[in-house]
Amino acid sequence: MIRTQLAAVLHKPSVRLKILLITLLFIPTLIEQLTMIVPYADSFGKEGQVTVAIMLLHVFNYLYFYVDVLLAGFILLIPDIVRDEYIDKQAIMLSASRKKAAGIALARIVSFSVLYVLWFLLLTVMISGVWLRNFSLAWPHFISVIQKQAAGWSGWYMQLVMLPENCMDYPVLVVLFLIVVRSTLGFIFLGMLAGLITLLTKKTKYGVGIVIFLLAVTLFLYYDFDGGFLLCYDASVPAEQARVMTDLIKATLVPFFTFRSLTDNFTYWIQYGIVCGLVLCIVTSAGIWLYYQKGDLDNADQDE
């Protein structure tokens, strides 16, 4: 049933157009990043080159990439992912069960999110594979140089490749797997949240709106206010440390898609991202499940 649903949605002309547009956006952005990251890595010396694995880590760990391509594309696809009145009714009629319809709706969001991430994973491997021709799974030297630089820093430290300290304690593939899982959970959560809001308000625009709102809050805090606001001023300590800030970055979308600073602890942040993602996915999927048991599944709007 879920395979039929996926095929039905993927055959819609508007979905194909949207995927084409996002892919057309993804390719030059990836090449742009490749043209930037290669000289950037070279500037640290010739001991280590950029590999396809590092490029994957960079793409799925760079907020700019998400904002300009992956999240923009996901927002565009939300109306097709979260709700399809015809398919829902068909599922209820065929199985005569609201539980099964709820399961199918949840499976549709999860499958689309996973497929979405896999598609861009595949594109990254193909394009950066052709561009770099380096499939090594060893950590390149420049990552350790960046981390040594970051270790001597007390505040925030940002670099083009955002892989914080102690990520090199793990093999590259493990780090890549964890980062991709974290991103996928982020997309699943956003899809489920949009689905839940769409069901509750009966308007797809509110489902899309909530994701745009979360993205706007993230951009506002991350780019303009370093993740928090001034809480108070502590005159008893040196001036450089006198700012007591609220730390709101963990309440935004940042932990799903990137790290705040190179001075962060990799293990802690990835744990936080994955656990938080899992909890939020469970909560929102429970919401969708409960709505399907009791709620009114009729009268889907025409907003999308």
Place this chain on the structure above:
Amino acid sequence: MRYCIYLDFKRGLTNKRFWAVLGSVSFIFLLHVILDGVWPLTHYYYGGEESFYLWGGRIYTSQGEIEALSNMELFSDFFPFLCAAAYAYTIIDDRRQGYYIQQLQRIGFPKYYWGKLIASGLLGGLFGALCMVVICLVSMLFTAWNPFIREAVDFCAGWDALYRDTTSISRYVGWGSGRAYCNITSSVVWYFLGGVKYFVMGVLYGLLASMIAFLTDNKVIMYAGPVIYLLLQDKWLYLFLDLLHTVFSRPVVTERFSLRSGRILYGDLYHYFLLFFMIALLLNLAKLLQYRIERFYMEGGSADD
């Protein structure tokens, strides 16, 4: 025709959604300015180290805030979306609610089509210009409370004199700073030019959104289309320039031809040239597609999501 444009323009201007979106944008600007000002002011009132709060106070000027607000990532990325939200959505609403049938019976399709297109462009432009007005008003009103405003202005004047030729925000009108027809010294004139730039940019995005609305009858694509167009142009321009890097200087061209609202090139004629070229292209495209859209409307084509 003029009357149709006037009616649509009036309808858009008296619509609460237009003002609600502008209000939301103003609130975000206001929040940004207040939060930016908290730092130097609290330092001052709580008696922080003098050199430290003086530095904070020095950068809190109206000019600094106007630049910060114009460069806001949120504003740059969402500007096309805001211009689409100014009026273009009514094209889809009218179609969904059947109101377009009553209008078509009275005025005919060409007047309906061009009235909506031009009103959407003008209202998108007006929205852009109003954003600049709000940015200036909010910045000027709140930075006036800065206790170091005198020092701040002196500091910024010195900074401007030092870096005028090297920064991308040097104020000129012409084909690049090296070929400027005139350098703008008055802030009023400069920010007025900013309003003009946002107006032209808003017209482009408003027109684009209305074209997408007529063609697709899909709200999500209508709102996202201008943003996607902006991103596509940015990325592909970068890619082509990268391939042609021996012929053109990439940073200069991407800076001037990028359609992101954050580029503070209020007097750059390359920038205006691209905007007017794109508007002319869109109007021609609208003319070419008029018959196809008319047939789609007359046949009552189904909405596709």
